[in-house]
Amino acid sequence: MKPWTASRLLATCGISVALWAVIAGACLMVGSTGWGWPTARELALRWPNVMVASIVGAALSAAGVAYQAVLQNVLAEPYLLGVSSGASLFAYLSLMATGPLSSILAPLSQQGASFLGSMAVLALVLALSQRRGKLEPVMLVLVGIIVSTFCGAAYLLVYHLNLRHEISFGTGGPLRLLVGGINTSLSTNQIAVAACLIFIGFLALMYLSGQLNVAVLSEAEAQSLGVHIDRLRWTVMIAASLMTAAAVALSGPIGFVGLICPNLARVVIGADQRRLLPLSTALGAGVLAIADAVSRGLTHWTSGPLPVGVLTGILGGPFFLFMLWRSRLTTDS
Amino acid sequence: MAKPIDYRFLRIFKMPLMQIDQLDFSFGVRPVIAGVSLSLSPGELVMLLGPNGSGKSTLLKLALGHLHGHGTVQWNARPIRQWPRRQFARHVAYLPQSPWYQGDQTVSHTLRLGRAPYWHAFGIESDHDLQVVQSITERLSLQDLLNRPMDELSGGQRQLALVGRCLVQEPKAMLFDEPTTFLDLRHQVELTRLLKSLAVEKSIGALMASHDLNLAAAFADRIILLHEGKIVAEGKPTDVLEPPLLQRVYGLPMKRIDDGGRPTVIPVL
Numbered sequence: 246m247k248p249w250t251a252s253r254l255l256a257t258c259g260i261s262v263a264l265w266a267v268i269a270g271a272c273l274m275v276g277s278t279g280w281g282w283p284t285a286r287e288l289a290l291r292w293p294n295v296m297v298a299s300i301v302g303a304a305l306s307a308a309g310v311a312y313q314a315v316l317q318n319v320l321a322e323p324y325l326l327g328v329s330s331g332a333s334l335f336a337y338l339s340l341m342a343t344g345p346l347s348s349i350l351a352p353l354s355q356q357g358a359s360f361l362g363s364m365a366v367l368a369l370v371l372a373l374s375q376r377r378g379k380l381e382p383v384m385l386v387l388v389g390i391i392v393s394t395f396c397g398a399a400y401l402l403v404y405h406l407n408l409r410h411e412i413s414f415g416t417g418g419p420l421r422l423l424v425g426g427i428n429t430s431l432s433t434n435q436i437a438v439a440a441c442l443i444f445i446g447f448l449a450l451m452y453l454s455g456q457l458n459v460a461v462l463s464e465a466e467a468q469s470l471g472v473h474i475d476r477l478r479w480t481v482m483i484a485a486s487l488m489t490a491a492a493v494a495l496s497g498p499i500g501f502v503g504l505i506c507p508n509l510a511r512v513v514i515g516a517d518q519r520r521l522l523p524l525s526t527a528l529g530a531g532v533l534a535i536a537d538a539v540s541r542g543l544t545h546w547t548s549g550p551l552p553v554g555v556l557t558g559i560l561g562g563p564f565f566l567f568m569l570w571r572s573r574l575t576t577d578s
Numbered sequence: 579m580a581k582p583i584d585y586r587f588l589r590i591f592k593m594p595l596m597q598i599d600q601l602d603f604s605f606g607v608r609p610v611i612a613g614v615s616l617s618l619s620p621g622e623l624v625m626l627l628g629p630n631g632s633g634k635s636t637l638l639k640l641a642l643g644h645l646h647g648h649g650t651v652q653w654n655a656r657p658i659r660q661w662p663r664r665q666f667a668r669h670v671a672y673l674p675q676s677p678w679y680q681g682d683q684t685v686s687h688t689l690r691l692g693r694a695p696y697w698h699a700f701g702i703e704s705d706h707d708l709q710v711v712q713s714i715t716e717r718l719s720l721q722d723l724l725n726r727p728m729d730e731l732s733g734g735q736r737q738l739a740l741v742g743r744c745l746v747q748e749p750k751a752m753l754f755d756e757p758t759t760f761l762d763l764r765h766q767v768e769l770t771r772l773l774k775s776l777a778v779e780k781s782i783g784a785l786m787a788s789h790d791l792n793l794a795a796a797f798a799d800r801i802i803l804l805h806e807g808k809i810v811a812e813g814k815p816t817d818v819l820e821p822p823l824l825q826r827v828y829g830l831p832m833k834r835i836d837d838g839g840r841p842t843v844i845p846v847l
Contacts, residue, residue, distance in 0.1 A: 246686055246711065246724070248703040317678075455701020458687075459694050463678040465644055470747075471667030471695035516683040519701040 249519055257520055261527035265303075268531035269295050277544035290429075291541075297436060297495055298427045298537035298553065299530035302502050304443040304492035305329075306529020309503025310522050311450050311485035314457040315478045318382040320568060322503030323489040326389040327370050328363045329498030330396035332490040333422045335362025337400055340422075341407060352435040352494075356442060359490035366392055367486055382572070393498075397423060425499030425554025427537045439491040446488035450522055453481060457518035499554045501561020502529050508568065533557070594619045595751045595783045596641060596653050603640055603647030603807075610636045611647060612807045618751060618783040623774045625794040626787040627818075628804030629828055634787035635675065637804065638753050641785070642672055653751075667695035671744035675755040681729035685720060685739045686711070688728060692746025714745045718772075734765035741769070745776065751783040758790065766790065770797045791843050795819055803827060819843050 247253065272295050274280060276287055283291060305323055312321040323329045339358030374380060374388040400423050421428060450457075459472045460481070467474040492499075506529040507521065514520050533553065540551040594617035603611040611633050618624055626634050639645045643658040643666070651658040653669060661669075671692075679688060692714075693707040715721055718738055728736060737757060744752050754773070758766040770786075774797045777784040788794060794801050794815060801818040803811040805827045811818045819841045821832040831846040 246690075246708055248705055248708045249701055251700075251702055254700055254702065452699050455694060455697045455699075458691060458701065461678070461680055462691070463674060463676075465639070465642075465672065465674045466677055468644060468663065469642065469667060469670070469672035470691065471664035473663060511682070515687070516680050517687060 249517075254519070258523050261523045264524075265299065265527040265530045265534075269299055269534050272298075272534045272538035275538040275542045277541050277550070280542070293431075293436075294427055294429060294537055294541065295534050297431065298534045300436070300440050300443060301427070301492040301496045301499060302506075302533025303526045303530040304439075304446070304488040305499060305502040305533070306506040307443075307447055307450060307522060307526040308485035308489045308492075309529075310507045310518065310525045311457070311481050312503070313507055314460050314518055315481045316380060316385065317461055318380070318385060319508060319572065320382055320386050320504065320565070322501070322507075323363075323485070323493075324393070324498055324500035324503065325386045325565070327366045327392035327396065328389075328486055328489050329425075329493050329500070330393040330400075331366025332359040332363040332486075332493035333498045334396040334400050334403075335359055335365075336490075336494045337422045338403065341403070352432070352438045355435075355494050356438055356491055359494040360487055362396075363486040363490040363493070364483070366396065367482060383569070421552075422493075422497040424552045425497040425557070426550070426552030427496055427533075427540075431495060435495065439495050442491040443488050446484045446491070447526060449484040450481065453477065453484075454519040454522050457481065457522070458516075461516075461518075497552075497554065499533065499557055501557045501564065502533055504568070505557075505561055505564050506532055508564075536560075593655055596785075597650075597655070598641065598652075599650045601637075601640060601647050601649035601651065603636060603645060610807050611640060614649075614804075614807070614809055616802060616809065616812070618785050620750065620781045620783050621778055622799040623777045623784045623786065623797060624800045624802060625798035626785060626802050626804060627789070627791060627794055632804040632827075633807040634804055635755050636807075638672070638755055638785070638787055642670065642753060664695050667747060669750050671747040671749040671752045673740055673744055673752070673754045673757055675759065677740050679728045679736075679740075682727050684725050684727055685731070685742075686715075686724040688739050689715065689720070689724075689742050689746050692743040695747060710748060711746055714742050717745070718742050733760050734762070734769070737761060737765070737769060738772075741773070745780075749782060751785070752777075754784070754786040756787050756789065758788065758793070766793060767796075773797075791819060791824070795841050795843070816841055 273283055273288065273291050276283065276291050278287065309322040312323070312326060313319055336355050336359040339355045370385070370389050370392050371380070374385040376384070404420065456472050456477050459467045459470045460474065460477055464474050507525040510521055510525040510528050514524055536553045536556045540553050540556055543551055596618040598617070599615050601611055601614045602609065614637060626637065628634050636645065640647050641651060643651065643661070653661060653666070689711050693703060693710065696707055697703060715724065718741070720739060720742055723731065723735060723739065728739065731739065741757070758769055761769060770793045773784055773786065776782060798815055800813065801815050802809055803818055803823070810827060811823055819834065821834050821843065824832040824843060832843050833846050835842045
């Protein structure tokens with residue numbers, strides 16, 4: 246047993262970054278033109294993809310850890326809670342309102358709308374799935390998915406009613422925020438704003454990571470261990486929703502990254518949130534970078550670039566069912 | 579030769595850890611606690627007895643400030659509402675009736691959580707935090723279990739780990755809500771004996787809600803008998819455990835056997 250010191254914290258973050266860097270490096274070797282050491286031209290085309298995928302994956306995975314801890318539900322993640330879809334709907338609406346994005350203000354307003362959407366949906370889902378003040382894990386996810394489906398339908402409705410098709414939405418067109426995908430048409434401002442917000446959210450979660458360990462206990466125990474549990478829950482959910490919203494404004498709702506990565510990391514390194522958070526974040530960044538690389542590598546066989554949300558959905562669906570089946574086993578016995 | 583000064587007279591200045599005065603509490607219109615006054619001093623094990631619904635758990639929650647009623651609850655002569663929560667957690671430990679834990683969390687993780695009220699931002703621990711965990715591990719002989727996940731332990735081992743978490747808080751007082759409920763006979767006795775000896779050796783005031791009259795008879799320094807939210811008797815086990823009183827409170831005819839000065843009470847079935 247060793248104390249969790251500042252140096253161990255930094256070492257863990259260092260290892261996490263190194264893990265991600267290796268994966269990201271490998272992902273640079275893959276492109277729509279084939280495998281191998283990239284030429285300078287290929288590198289210039291690929292690195293924005295890898296960076297955006299990593300930022301988005303990191304945000305979704307960190308948010309997953311946070312939601313899972315404060316909602317005491319291993320199935321909670323931005324996509325299944327509907328938070329991602331709410332954010333994407335609002336981001337789309339703000340895009341329609343502001344038109345093409347160029348200045349620093351536009352990405353900020355899009356981020357703001359996205360955050361508003363994520364918080365609105367989270368509050369709605371929490372309110373609807375509460376029964377006698379209790380949150381039942383499967384009920385929460387059920388309500389989340391239904392609200393998410395609704396947001397998707399509302400998105401399409403707005404799209405079909407909309408006549409402002411002259412607005413440029415970049416690659417993927419106006420539907421790019423409906424199915425999660427890594428975009429290459431984002432402005433540097435947009436990426437920078439999202440990265441800053443995600444980093445702030447991550448720092449806030451790390452600051453609270455000790456208290457997150459206590460949050461998984463009962464309320465009475467958390468109080469007796471000196472934690473203001475309500476205050477903590479709200480702070481953490483706001484931080485996680487901020488990160489989700491920032492990621493979704495870049496990529497649209499990408500499912501299951503926030504479910505798979507934290508749960509895999511938990512199996513490997515255990516339940517201590519102080520280690521789980523940085524490692525899951527790095528794992529999320531790596532996994533989405535890989536998924537993006539695979540989808541770029543598959544371009545040869547697919548019609549146009551494959552949205553990365555398709556891949557995470559194909560992998561994540563069965564993973565979710567497995568988690569559900571396993572949680573059934575443990576709660577019934 | 580001069581006689582050494584007997585400092586025991588200073589005891590009159592020793593304040594109780596906890597002092598509750600004329601406490602009332604109700605859920606809606608139904609009174610749950612009515613006019614309760616009690617105190618807790620360092621080094622004593624006080625057992626809170628009473629049938630289901632007599633207000634034992636509620637009284638513990640009121641003492642902890644998880645619920646607020648009318649009347650005063652003071653710790654170290656300071657009203658409960660004025661205690662910052664982290665500071666209070668360094669002073670008083672609490673084990674609820676059904677504590678939660680993640681199945682995959684190890685015993686050492688459980689113990690370390692007891693230091694949460696002392697952690698810095700980012701959950702940073704000091705060397706002292708680990709030393710405390712170490713010494714409690716040795717005191718409770720948990721060395722061999724440290725790396726075992728909680729859901730692989732027996733009920734007795736799990737409860738021991740959770741008691742360990744409370745001790746790791748280095749509290750002046752510990753409040754337990756029926757800690758022996760899910761244990762077999764031997765572990766019930768062992769856990770209560772352990773709590774009693776910990777109270778003495780670490781000079782901790784221990785308040786324990788329980789259903790077991792005979793455990794209380796054997797180990798409690800003081801028994802508080804609750805009935806419909808009121809204290810109906812308080813004092814030494816020999817004084818409180820009187821069959822007529824118990825019959826009134828529990829609604830069952832009771833018989834008492836005195837064996838070597840220690841009473842044993844059994845229901846007459």
